[in-house]
Amino acid sequence: MKLAVVGGGSTYTPELIDGFARLRDVLPVTELVLIDPAADRLELIGALARRIFARQDHPGRITWTDDLDAGLDGADAVLLQLRVGGQAARNQDETWPLECGCVGQETTGAGGLAKALRTVPIVLDIAERVRRRCPDAWIVDFTNPVGIVTRALLSHGHKAVGLCNVAIGFQRKFARLLGVAPERIELEHVGLNHLTWERAVRIDGEDVLPRLLAEHGDAVAADIRMPRPLLDQLGVVPSYYLRYFYQHDAVVEELRTKPSRAAEVAAIERQLLDLYADPELDEKPELLGRRGGAFYSEAAVALTSSLLGDGNADGRNGNSGNRGGGNGGGGNGGGTTGSAGGRARAAGDVQPVRAAGGVQIVNTLNNGTLPFLPDDAVIEVPAAVSARGASPLPLRPLAPLFAGLVANVTAYEHLALDAALKGGRDRVFAALLAHPLIGQIDYANRLTDQLIAHNREHLTWA
Template sequence: MSALKLAIVGGGSTYTPELIDGFARLRDTLPIGELVLIDPAAERLELIGGLARRIFAKQGHGATVTTTTDVSAGVQGADAVLLQLRVGGQAARNQDETWPLECGCVGQETTGAGGLAKALRTVPVVLDIAEQVRRANPDAWIVDFTNPVGIVTRALQTAGHKAVGLCNVAIGFQRKFAAHLGVAPELVRLDHVGLNHLTWERGVTLLDAPDAVSGREVLPELLAGFGKEIADDLHLPLPVIQRLGVVPSYYLRYFYQHDAVVEELKVQGSRAAKVSAIEAELLGMYADPTLDTKPELLGQRGGAFYSEAAVQLIASLLGTDGGTSVQVVNTRNDGVLPFLPDDAVIEVPAEVDANGVRPLPQRPVEPLYAGLIAGVTAYEQLALEAALLGGRDRVFDALLAHPLVGQIELADQLTDRLLAHNRAHLPWA
């Protein structure tokens, strides 16, 4: 197969060198001939582009790296386009994580009122980019890593785009469980079910070989031997995890311990402020013309193992890995979880190959998890309608439906704050 052309929209992100490092290391799996970094921030783009070229050169990768602020030009002829943009930058994220706390609600960029604000800013921009991709190459895959991934992917798929969502939570669990078990990550398969940032590991299978269809269930063994480490990592009580017999995503803490998290956030300050400080330091490093590896500091930026997950997914979609793989992705439900609409976007293991993405059948989801999944799915549908159509009433409805809000007075206060902080990004407001 000839070398591929990939484009990254949001290529000026300080996180991009993590992707570049993965592309360089895993070039046999994903042979890239040209990589285009696209971003409106021209100065940052040149810094990232220069470092990307040096990383490729150091690792003996022959791909060319180009940069542009023009989406239409950059995606022309691309086989796959990765979306990792942040409308409003860290400043908008800081607001998303701050004003909900004034109402006693979690301030977080992917869930609750802050997550809704991010969705409202992001969906129209992503859909405009996707239309440019479709005009440039209707066969190109769009891989969305832009939060909130579930809502953004649903928007893309509803508009008929060839899109799939990707999150690093599942691969993070896979790598951690493999380390506990002392085995290669590809021998660990997850029974991972839910929505983006609302998932549970209901089982962990240890395979005899990477392509095996069955193996040994080891989740009870993991919880018995490494329960404290797992619970500490999630900041959740060990007795609860032991009683449930599952491993929740760390995002479940926003639901399971909402009030405690709110009090912590009031003391700790926003994650955005910390990330902004890390980004400033990283950009200084990237400007060093002798730097030709990703800095260790980048590990504090977030998104661990995303490059490996992205390479695996794109290689399967474009057929460069020679077969069908099973990967956790965000994709259309189509009856897999029968209590959700077909067009809901779920996060489950799926078969992925050059023919597309096919979510695997799931055993019935326990009511304790199904109820929350259904409630958040209803919120996501209302959030998407608000993002597409605008209007204060739609924003209010979405907040009232969210399990972390759910009260008239609270939804009303949050709606006012959301609109006040986001008027620059919401023409209808």
């Protein structure tokens, strides 16, 4: 089994490698190729990846290359984790919208649209190369904004599923609070990428969300940074991204008084790269947990295993689901890692959970699941995942309080994709005017001009 990671030079990558190494019984990777144009970072991270595999006695071969086509050849699955423009572009996404009194964030609002405009054309080019070089491969998209990027891929006929770590993060936190193994937790997670609510938390089929809120509501509220009374009133757990909608003005004032998240991440990345350069380092460092993307590797392993047809994969190990309860190295010859001298896995390492089924929370086509949305909308819900793709499970009707916001943001995402595919100031303006965090003519006009000015080098039509 060959996997290709496009964006393999990301500081995220050791998290992914760690999951591949630990969960090799779930996803038996024989060859892993890291692809990235940043040759210096790629060499650093590729070497660490080999050491991580060796520490875990993983026999898989790891190579790396800046040649996209060569790296894709023969791949069974391709994982996308791109950041077009790097942290510098992200820093702009998080700052210039604040000048207009709007949230500056890389996946929603004006900053999220800027990222989509930079990213969609690049991802579609990569996907066309996947179609030519490894036509049977599945594309797993972890590239933000995941909903829009996945919709772009699916609208162009690519075999793709979008993945986010919000659901698995909630699963692990709830399991810790409730004192149960994570694989026993099933979430009724519904909405759009970065716009979701946990409507039920089931243990062995029983919804324990009321008990979770009663006994641990303060801890949950602190984690998502929202008022405890809101959780009690709604009776659900919103994704922490809902802060940008429910507390917009307060968040804007908060963001104006502190460094951007991009600046924080850039500082963490510099420290991580220094750590990765240590030839003695053979495991992901603790600092990586502050980088973001927690549990991404376990979700990716479970999803990829199910897509490649491994019936032993348990989707709940990677991304819990509701089961229906109501609805460079390439140039140096690579080489086999994993030698007789490699150390055994630590006793405390997470072991894969074996069970039938492949229910995972993913981003995929609506196809009538939420009847108030068009079929070609991309939603984030529990789905049955197999070699045929992802099929959403039936869901209970979504209450108007949530459905209205989902419908509004879906309309924005439709317009955002149109702008990303066709370009033009009028399309950018329309998408911004439709976004519920903007929605005013003056704001949309100012933000349109700012977006184009800050992203001109990435926009072929500007």
